[in-house]
Amino acid sequence: MWTIGSLGFAAPALLWALLALPALWLILRAVPPAPIRRRFPGVALLLGLTDDETQTDKTPWWLLLLRMLAVAALIVGFAGPVLNPQDRQPGTGPLLVFIDATWADARDWPRRMDRVAALLDEAGRDGRPVAVVQATDLPEAGLPFQAAEAWASRLAGFKPAPWLPDPQALGHWAEGLEGGFDTFWMSGGLDYAGRHDLLSTLMASGEVRVFESPRPVLALRPAAFEDGAIRLTALRARAAEASEVTLTATGRDPAGVERVLARVPATFEPGAAEVETELVLPPELRNRISRFGVEGVRSAGAVTLTDDSLKRREVALIAGRDDREGLQLLSPLFYLQKALEPTADLIDGTLSDIILASPDVIVLADVATLSSAEAGALQAWVEEGGLLVRFAGPRLAASDVSRDAEDPLMPVRLRAGGRTVGGAMSWGEPKELRPFAETSPFFGLEVPPDVRVNAQVMAQPDPQLAERAIAALTDGTPLVTRKNLGEGQVVLFHVTANAEWSTLPLSGLFVQMLERLAVSTRPARPEAAELAGTTWVAETVLDAFGEVGDAGTLPGVPGETLADARPGPDLPPGLYAGEDRRLALNVIGPETAIAATAWPARIPVEGLAVARETLLKGWLLAAALALLAADILASLWLSGRLRGQRSGAAAAVVLALMLPVDSHAQGLSDDALALKATSEVVLAHVMTGDARVDDVARAGLRGLSDKLNQRTSIEPAEPIAVNLETDELSFFPFLYWPVTGNQPLPSPEAYARLNRYLRTGGMILFDTRDADVARFGGGSPEGRRLQQLARPLDVPPLEPVPGDHVLTRTFYLLQDFPGRHASRDVWVEAAPPDAEQAEGMPFRDLNDGVTPVVIGGNDWAAAWAVDAQGGALFPVGRGYAGERQREIAFRFGINLVMHVLTGNYKSDQVHVPALLDRLGQ
Secondary structure, rough: OOOOOEEEEOOHHHHHHHHHHHHHHHHHOOOOOOOOOOOOHHHHOOOOOOOOOOOOOOOOOOHHHHHHHHHHHHHHHHHHHHEEEOOOOOOOOOOOEEEOHHHHHHHHHHHHHHHHHHHHHHHHHHHEEEEEEEEEEEOOOOOOOOHHHHHHHOHHHHOOOOOOOOOOHHHHHHHHOOOOOEEEEEEEOOOOOOOOHHHHHHHHHOOOEEOOOOOOEEEEEOOOEEOOOOEEEEEEEOOOOOOOEEEEEEEOOOOEEEEEEEEEEEEEOOOOOEEEEEOOHHHHHHHOOOEEEEOOOOHHHHHHEEOOOOOOEEOOOOOOOOOOOOOOHHHHHHHHHHHHHHOOEEEEEOOHHHHHHHOOOEEEEOOOOOOHHHHHHHHHHOOOOOEEEEEEEEHHHOOOOOOOOOOOOOOOOOOOOOEEOOOOOOOOOOOOEEOOOOOOOOOOOOOOOEEEEEEEEOOOOOOOOHHHHHEEOOOOOEEEEEEEEOOOEEEEEEEOOOOOOOOOOHHHHHHHHHHOOOOOOOOOOOOOHHOOOOOEEEEEEEEEOOOOOOOOOOOEEEEHHHOOOOOOOOOOEEEOOOOOEEEOOOOOOOOOOOOOOOOOOOOOOOOOOOOOOOEHHHHHHHHHHHHHHHHHHHHHHHHHOOOOHHHHHHHHHHHOOOOOOOOOOOOHHHHHHHHHHHHHOEEEOOOOOOOHHHHHHHHHHHHHHHHHHHOOOOOOOEEEEOOOOOOOOOOEEEEEEEOOOOOOOOOHHHHHHHHHHEEEEEEEEOOOOOOOOOOHHHHHHHHHHHHHHHHHOOOOOOEEOOOOOHHHOOOOOOOOOOOOOOOOOOOEEEEOOOOOOOOOOOOOOOOOOOOEEEEEEOOOOHHOOEEEOOOEEOOOOOOHHHHHHHHHHHHHHHHHHHHHOOHHHHHHHHHHHHHHHHHOO
C-alpha cells in the first residue's frame, strides 16, 4: 500500500491515469468541432430574429472542468483510497481483554465496546485466541480463551455494573491465572481495592496495554437536609484545573411526569477534588424529588437516590370554616399549625389540588360533607397509603355524615348531635382521659391530669368499636378512633382541633399523639441496631448508567445486611422499603472518596479516540456519479431543453409556502372571564337552564348593581351568568341561585368547586321564589329541589336570621328582608354555641366570618329587576306600600353585598357608640 500522510491507496498504479487529463481536456475541447467563419452580406436580413433552438459554438470552460473532475474521481476511486491506513505488527499468542465494567465505565460505554470490537477484529485477523473478562463479573476459574469471532457475537450482552469489583473475589481470581498472555486493560479511570495486585500478576504474564478515556470521573454523595437547605457534594477522581458542573434534582411534577425540577451550578476550584453547594426549594417541591444527579453524566456514581431521611412530612390542613377574624386562638387550625410547623411542611389549598400534590397526611378540621368527586378522590388517596386525620366540631355534629351507615372516610358510625356538659347527654362535669391500652399507638404516653373534655361527638355502639378505639375517656367513651382503609388509615378525634371542646390541644400530649400517628415527624435513617431482625424489599434499582428501574422479583434483604451496606450483585443500589419507611442504598456513600488510576511509566496508556481505517472508494465513486449527473443537467440547460423549469420550480415553492401550518389558537373566553371578574366587583347568578328565570336573575342583579353604585362606594360591573360545570367560581364574592322545580343537579366536579367556594369565603343566596309558604319551601317543587341540590354541599348548621345578626345592620338597619314576597323566614349560618350577649352590649358577637349560605323564598331578583332605562320590570305589592317593600328589598341586597365584602366589621367595638346613638339608646 502506498501512503501519502493519513491517506493510502490499495492500487496506486491507477493514479498514473491522472496524467491523461490534459489530453482529455483537448479532446473535450474539440467536440463539437470549431465552426468556420464565413462573411455573408445577407446575414443582415436576420438581425432581430430569435430562434427557439440554440446551440453554442464551443463547450463552456466550467462544463469542461465538471467533466474533468468526474473522470478524476473515477480514477482515484478505483485506485482504492483508504483513510488512516493501519501499519501494525501482527500479534502472537493469547490475548486477554480485561474490562473494569464499573459505574465509572458507563459514561462512555458504547465507545468502549467499539474499541473492544476493533481489538477482536485485529485478533481475528492474526488468529489469536481471546478471553474477554469483566472485573465485576469474573469467571469461576481461569481464562475462557475462545476464537475472536465467538466473542464478537456476544459483545452486545456485555454491560457495566453499578458497583466496584469485590477485592477478595478479584484477588482469588488473580491467584488462579496461569500461562503467558498479553493484556489489553479497558480501564474506567477509577482506582479501587485489589487493582494494584492484579496489575502485578498481569504484567508477570505478558505485555500489558491500557485503554482509558480522558473524560473525568464524576460522582455525587447522598444529599443531606440541614437548616432548610439541601446540601449536595460533588466529587471528581482527578483534581485538575477549575471546572463547573451542573447538579439537577429530578422528580415528578403535579401531572405525574418525571422531569428536572431544579438545577444548581457547582464549581471545582483548581486542585480541589470535591465541591459543596446548597439548594433551597419550597417544601412541596422538595418532597417531590426522587434523585439528584450530575447533568450530562450517565453513571450510577453521579446519581443519588432520596429516601425518607431527606424529606419532612408534608401535611395538608383544611378547615370546615374560615378563621375568625382577630381571634386566632379560636381558629380550627391554630393549635395544629403550632404543633406541626417545627417538624412538618404545611400546605394549604383546595382538597382537589392537595390530593394531586399527594401529601403524606391530610387533616380535616370540622369538615362534614364532601362532594362525591372529592370523596372519591380522597378515598382513592387513602387506599393508596395516605393518612387521613379528622377532627370533630359543630358542623360534623350537626350533619348526617356516618349516621345510618358507616361513611368510608369515617372510622365509626356517629350518633346525632353531640355530648356536652349540661346537655341532653350530660356528664355533669368534664371528663378525663383513660390511660392508653397496650394495643394503642399512644401506649406509654403519660396522660396529664389537666386534660379535660367538655364536649364530643359520640360513636354508635358497634362490634368493631372496641378494636377501633385507640383513646378513650374515663367513662369508656371513645375519644380517638381509627380504621384501616386499603393501604392507608382514617383517624377521627371526637373533639375539636381547637380548645372549644377540650383542653387537649393546649397540652403537650396533643403533640405527642400527633407524633405517634406519624403526622408530625418522619422517622430518621435507622441505625444498625434498629434494623436488626427486619426485612427490606427493593422497590426500584439503579443500573450503572444511572437509570432507575423496577426491582422485579428480587428477594428480601435482612436489615443487618442493609445496615452495613455495600452495593454488589446480591445488594444492588436502589430504594428499599420496610414496614413504615424507605431507605436509599447509593453507589457513593456519605464518606466515600474517589481517586484516579495511576499506571507505571512502562505501561502505554491509549485513549479511546483511536483512528480506524476508512475506505473512501465508495464515496469517490458516488461523487463521480453525482458530477456526471450534474453534467447532464448542465448540457440540457445549455441546449435550451430545460426552458420553463424555472417557472415550475417557482410554482413548487409557492405551493410549499401555501401548505397549511399547524397552529393552535388559544381561546380567550376563559381569560376574558377572569379579567372581567377580577378587575371590578361583579355580581353573578347561577344558570338554571330556564331562559326566563335566568333573564330575571340577570335583570335583578343589574338593578342591585345600580343601587350599589348610587348609594355606596361599591361600583359593580355588569352581572355575569355562571355555568357551574365550566366556570371558575372563585372570581365572584357573591352568587345568586334561583331554584326551579326541574333544575338539573350539578355534576360531582361542580359540587367540588361549590364546596371549595363555600369554604374559602364565598356566599350563595338560594332563592326558591315560592314565598317560603312551607318553611324552607319544603312543600313546593322548588323547595324539594333545593333540598336535593344542597344535600352534597358542605352547608353549616342553619337558623333563621336572629335580630342581632350582622345582616340587620351592615349598611341599613333592617328588621325584615322582603323581595317580591314578604316572608320573614330567611336562614343563615347558626351562631356558635358560646355566643352570649355581654353586659352593656346591644349585640352578640355572631358569625365572626361571612355566612356561606343565605336561604329564602322571597324572589329578590324580581324585586330588584330593572330594564335598560332603569324602570322596574315587575310590580311589588300595591301603591306606596309596594314601593316601600321594593326599597326594603334593595336595602337587603345592599346589606347582603356589604356583608360579603366587609365581613363582621359592624360587630367591632368602635361602631357601638354610633349604633347606640342611631337607635336612640
